[in-house]
Amino acid sequence: MNTILNIENTLKLLEEIINIPSPTGYCKDVMKYIDEITNEYGYKISHNKKGNRIIEIEGMDNSYCIGIPVHVDTLGAMVRSVNSDGTLKITTIGGNMFSTLDGEYCKIHTRSGKVYTGTMLSTSPATHVYPDAKTKERTEENMMVRLDEKVKSKDDVNNLEINPGDFISIEPKFAVTPSGFVKSRYLDDKAGTACALSLMEMFSRLKTKPKHKVKIIVSSYEEVGHGCSNIPQDIDELVGIDMGCIGLDLSCTEMDVSICAKDSSGPYDYDITGKLIELAKKYNLNFAVDIYPMYGSDVSASLKGGNDIRGGLIGPGVHASHGMERTHIEGIESTIKLIYAYLTE
Numbered sequence: 216m217n218t219i220l221n222i223e224n225t226l227k228l229l230e231e232i233i234n235i236p237s238p239t240g241y242c243k244d245v246m247k248y249i250d251e252i253t254n255e256y257g258y259k260i261s262h263n264k265k266g267n268r269i270i271e272i273e274g275m276d277n278s279y280c281i282g283i284p285v286h287v288d289t290l291g292a293m294v295r296s297v298n299s300d301g302t303l304k305i306t307t308i309g310g311n312m313f314s315t316l317d318g319e320y321c322k323i324h325t326r327s328g329k330v331y332t333g334t335m336l337s338t339s340p341a342t343h344v345y346p347d348a349k350t351k352e353r354t355e356e357n358m359m360v361r362l363d364e365k366v367k368s369k370d371d372v373n374n375l376e377i378n379p380g381d382f383i384s385i386e387p388k389f390a391v392t393p394s395g396f397v398k399s400r401y402l403d404d405k406a407g408t409a410c411a412l413s414l415m416e417m418f419s420r421l422k423t424k425p426k427h428k429v430k431i432i433v434s435s436y437e438e439v440g441h442g443c444s445n446i447p448q449d450i451d452e453l454v455g456i457d458m459g460c461i462g463l464d465l466s467c468t469e470m471d472v473s474i475c476a477k478d479s480s481g482p483y484d485y486d487i488t489g490k491l492i493e494l495a496k497k498y499n500l501n502f503a504v505d506i507y508p509m510y511g512s513d514v515s516a517s518l519k520g521g522n523d524i525r526g527g528l529i530g531p532g533v534h535a536s537h538g539m540e541r542t543h544i545e546g547i548e549s550t551i552k553l554i555y556a557y558l559t560e
Contacts, residue, residue, distance in 0.1 A: 219555075222548055224416055226391060228252070229409035229547075233399050236322060236384030238291020238308045242266060242435040245287045249433050252412055256419040268433040269447060272418055277428040281558065282450040282524070284513035285408040285457070286437035289401040290537060292335075292383040294323065294360075297373065301366035302359040303333070305383060309438035313353040315538040320386040321360060327376045333360045335385065388539075395544040396469065402533050402540040407456035408433065410531070410550050417555065425558040434513050443513035444520035452487060452525040455514040456554060458533035459505070459546070466503035467532040469542050472549035475528040478507040480515035487527035494556045500549045503532070529553060 237245040249268050253260040259271045290309035298304055303323070307313075316335045323331045338357050339345035351357055360383060366372050389399040397406070411431045418424065430450055434442030437457075446453070459473025467473040474491050475483060488504075495502035514526035531546035 219417060219421060220548060220551060221413070221416060221420070222544060225409050225413045225547060225551065226397070226544070228412050229397070229406060230389050232287060232405050232408060233387050233389045233401055236324065237287050237289055238382055238384050239288040239436055239438045240308065241291070241324060241382040241384070242288050246433070246435065249287070253415065256415045258415055258419070263445065266435045267442070270415065270431040270433070272415065272425060272429040272431070274425045274428040276426065279427040280430055280450045281425075281427050282430045282432055282446060282453040283411055283414070283554065284432040284434055284443045284453055284455045284517070285411045286404045286434035286442050286513055287408050288435045288438050288442070289405070290438060291385060294377060294379050294381045294383065296379055297369045297377070298359065299369055301368055301372050302361055303372070303377070305355065305358055305360060307355050310537055312538050313355060313358055316358065316385065317353050322384050323360065323362070323377055324382045324384065325376050326378065326381060329376060331362060331364060331375065331377065333362045336361050391544075396541055397544065397547070398539070398541045400540060402542050403458040403536055404437065404456070404530070406533065406542055406547060407458065407530050407550070410456050410547060410554065413551050414555060414558070423559075426560065427558075429558060432513070437513050437516070440511065441516055441520075443517040446517050446522050446524070450522075450524060452484070452527070453514045453517055454487060454491075454527040454529065454554065454557060455512045456550060457512050457528060457530045458536060459503070459530045460507045460510060460536065461532050461534045465505045467505050468503070468546075469532045469534055470545040471501045471503045471532045472546060472553050473530055473532050474502060474504045475507055476504055478510040478512065478515065478528070480511050480518065483514070483527050484525040487525055491527060491529060491553060491557060494560065495553055498552060498556060500553055501545060502549065502553070
């Protein structure tokens with residue numbers, strides 16, 4: 216299976232989608248990119264009313280359909296209000312860890328189409344001024360955005376057409392190290408998305424088909440819980456590709472593909488999970504089977520939404536989720552190999 220992977224293309228796809236800002240609710244630009252890539256590979260693409268993309272890959276037998284949900288929406292923020300000194304008060308999108316955001320560069324995307332840069336900071340940002348600068352808890356209420364514009368008042372900011380409801384994206388800082396680690400914000404779940412796009416590239420390049428019809432669902436509201444609450448009715452099962460958890464009593468490392476047996480929504484399908492484990496062993500993949508107690512996926516959302524499907528979940532191991540995340544090329548490769556084997560055997 217090593218000879219059919221194109222990991223250089225996978226990393227290229229990953230870097231490109233990582234660098235397109237897409238906090239939940241602001242995924243229009245990254246979805247345009249998904250459309251372009253899908254058209255390049257020659258697959259049929261459609262979308263539902265909330266903007267999720269559904270990419271169809273014909274199978275040798277189209278009477279059964281396997282859905283592959285991934286999500287391109289990320290954590291982020293919105294402008295909540297404008298402070299009297301020209302800084303911005305924020306409201307979170309998704310489960311941000313604000314201690315990791317203190318000092319990060321960001322962009323403000325206005326409704327008029329203008330984009331401004333700034334820095335996310337504590338409201339006590341200077342040790343030479345504020346006695347609690349080091350000890351102040353980093354929470355949503357204690358964070359602000361300092362704009363890179365000459366503003367001193369609320370009116371100055373309003374004149375820039377920055378208003379409540381404008382989206383704020385955080386600089387991801389994507390990098391690949393010589394030792395093969397991939398460091399960036401938002402590997403959850405753009406690493407999984409790159410794995411799914413690599414499936415399209417492989418089937419297109421090799422001129423082969425999966426055993427059954429496949430629908431890759433690129434979700435845009437996963438981080439707020441309802442990304443795949445509604446899916447196409449012809450899907451019989453979902454095998455999600457999201458991030459694998461690392462830490463505490465979990466077995467997964469960044470070099471592994473993680474197979475999730477249970478998360479906060481409950482156990483995943485016994486037979487699907489068993490088949491994934493069997494295939495990982497068959498192909499000598501680095502893998503771990505783990506429980507994610509504080510985690511939910513697009514498969515969870517679909518099951519809770521009442522869809523009549525079975526569900527499974529895999530993904531490359533990701534360290535420090537919802538912060539400065541890191542995975543490894545080996546974990547990405549093992550994820551692609553496992554899902555490819557699942558779809559072709």
